[in-house]
Amino acid sequence: MLNRFLLIVCLSVLSGPVAADLVIEITKGVKAALPIAVVPFANDTGQSLNEDIAQIVSDDLLRSGDFDPLARARMLSLPSAGDEIYFRDWSILGQRSLLVGNVTYDAASQKFRAQYELYDVKSQTRLVGKVLSGGRDKLRDIAHAIADTVYETLTGERGVFATQIAYVTLEQKGSDVQYKMEVADADGQRSKLIFRSKMPLLSPAWAPDGKKLAYVSFESGRPAIYIQDIASGTRTLIANYKGLNSAPSWSPDGNQLAMTLSKDGNAEIYILDLRSSQLRRLTRHWAIDTEPSWSPDGKSIVFTSDRGGGPQVYMVGVDGNQPRRLTFEGSYNARPRFSLDGNTIYYVHQRSGFNLAALDLETDQNTILTETDMDESPSVAPNGSMIIYATLKQGKGVLAVVGVNSGSKYTLPARVGDVREPAWSPFLKVN
Amino acid sequence: MKIANPNGSYIAPIILSVGLHVGIVVLTLISWPSLSKQQPIAPHIQARILDQDMLNQLMEPTDPLPDIKPKPVEESKPAPAKKPEKTEQQLQAEKQEQALLEKQKADAEKKRLEAIALKQKKLEEEERKKLEEAKKRRLAEQKAKEKREEEKRLAEQRKKQKQEEAERKRLAKEQEVQRKAEAKRLAEQKKAELEKRLKQEREKARLEKMRKEELALQQQAAEFERALMAKAEVQDSAKRQQRELSELEKFTVQIKIAVEQAWILPPGDNSGLKATLNLRLAPSGDLIEAKITQSSGDQAYDIALKSAAYAVTRYPVTRDPQLFNREFRNMYLNFSTE
Secondary structure, rough: OOHHHHHHHHHOOOOOOOOOEEEEEEEEEOOOOEEEEOOOEEEEOOOOOOOOOOHHHHHHHHOOOEEEEOOHOOOOOOOOOHHOOOOOHHOOOOEEEEEEEEEEEEEOOOOEEEEEEEEEEOOOOEEEEEEEEEOOOHHHHHHHHHHHHHHHHOOOOOOOOHHHOEEEEEEEEOOOEEEEEEEOOOOOOOOOOEEOOOOEEEEEEEEEOOOOOEEEOOOOOOOOOEEEEEOOOOEEEEEOOOOOEEEEEEOOOEEEEEEEOOOOOOOOOEEEEEEOOOEEEOOOOOOOEEEEEEEOOOEEEEEEEEOOOOOEEEEOOOOOOOOOOOOOOOOEEEEEEEEEOOOOEEEEOOOOOOEEEEOOOOOOEEOOOOOOOOOOOOOOOOOOOEEEEEEEOEEEEEEEEEEEEOEEEEEOOOOOOOEEEEEOOOOOOOO | OOOOOOOOOOHHHHHHHHHHHHHHHHHHHOOOOOOOOOOOHHHHOOOOOOHHHHHHHHHOOOOOOOOOOOOOOOOOOOOOOOOOOOOOOHHHHHHHHHHHHHHHHHHHHHHHHHHHHHHHHHHHHHHHHHHHHHHHHHHHHHHHHHHHHHHHHHHHHHHHHHHHHHHHHHHHHHHHHHOOOOOHHHHHHHHHHHHHHHHHOOOOOOOOHHHHHHHHHHHHHHHHHHHHHHHHHHHHHHHHHHHHHHHHHHHHHHHHHHHHOOOOOOOOOOOOEEEEEEEOOOOOOOOEEEEEEOOOOOOHHHHHHHHHHHHHOOOOOOOOOOHHHHHHHHEEEEOOOO
């Protein structure tokens, strides 16, 4: 008797939405930058801070193209913790998200402590609350880490604000030419020198573990491929064959390096096993085959070949079966790079100028991504959301970033000289 | 009220009429010399005039006394008093003579009287006897008479009885006849009644049938009307449903648009993600609470759609309280992206 009663109770409770309750299908939303207010963190350290954490976070989020940070001048109040928040202040400004925080200093450990909270303004619920600490030189890292957390919470994707970029600068002072390979934060800050040379440096390629860079150096008078350990600075010559040694590309597992060698007559693509130093030839064609790039699953390699008459993008399996052409529009399609999910190829496409383009491998649809028109050397961010590339701005070589899906579009801060050959690091382990 | 007189004056007739009435009244009031009042009737005395001659007769019973029948009381007229027409002298002489006579008489009388008395006694005795005998005779006669009368009476009674009997019989017969007639009448009445009843029943049946038919027709009509009304009701209810449906549709569309405009999609590929949000609304359209009842599995997606629900400042809802309570008070949003 009781059991039956319970059964009936359970059935009626678990029956779900009553038939009469209205159910509305919401099938589309708006693709727009999310309005977010990043309130200046309260400085409770008792000293001046050389870094404005909230500003770094705000700038990171802005550059992603997925967020629309609120200008500080428009903020009606400056809360630093949840109990100080008056949600209406932010709701009436159309904000959806709110980041508040404060920084304190622990003299004993000489560490700064940043406490932050992320709120959803409309539902007035707290989404994230964390504490990060580090030395004075880590304030920017703390800021980028906060930006990453906010980004991931609200977009579901991993942020790349704590990643780095490698690039080459060229400074010419009269007849003095200086090539420098540098690594900087993804926002272009805190650059540090990796290698300098009077001879050209090209094609930096990050090892998947983020600790090494492979690149081409003409320091010996001929193009050779080196691998340099970033932390220690140790360099290793790994390819110095007759002819060309260029365009290194790491396999996803970091054990192999694809490269262009012309030792056997003309430029072909080879794969070097870094553990065994075994070299395997991938392409066999009298035309130029160069600029290899591994797919994220490690099974395919896309490259540029002019076997069709002019530079076009081709794909070949790592087992070396017959390459197939991917690009058919225009006379120049080169420098291919895989997207993070392996479904899209980014490359340089020439029409009136040189633009970055995206090819959807499933639909064969091509899309032009950039409005700048002297684009080259695309490198995809490790979350696949942005592409960094080299372009000319007022005759000067600069690095630019374009969002793949967002409207992100920015240029890295100008540096002395021309900047070129960008390479976006993988996700770096936080130290 | 004045009566109009169209044909001349009514004065003369009025006077005559009044005079007549007055005359009648006067006449009745005047006491005419009525018939003389009836003198009071003196108490009747049964008197036998005893004069000399009679006495003489009595002394000598010659004839049997006549039957003394109790004479009915006669209404005798009181004799008028005779007035003697004689002079006073005569009267005196007469008186003396008379006195002498009277004395002689008296003596004689006395003797006679004594004799008479004796005789009278005897007579009286005899008379008494006679009276007694007479009485007896009378009694006997009376008895006989009574007997006779009794007999007569009896006879009469018998006769009467017979008569009565006859009468009774006659009556009985009459009654019988009457009864028979009555019975017949009753029978006929009954028959008539029966017929009447039959007729009535037939009539009733006919009426009943008619009534039933009418009822059936009425029922038909009523059903028809009911069907019409039901149809109208259905139409009404259909209209109401239609109205509710159209209201429902209208507000559904409005809510859908409002939420979709407020839903900032997370960047990247959201295809295949779906979630369900339960909304509790106030009749004003204000959101009381939004709760995820079915998560998409993607935190950023869930945050975005929940934020969208809260970002709608006021939900467009019906003002019909019934419809609101049924559909809108507790509703669900199914979020999905292709």
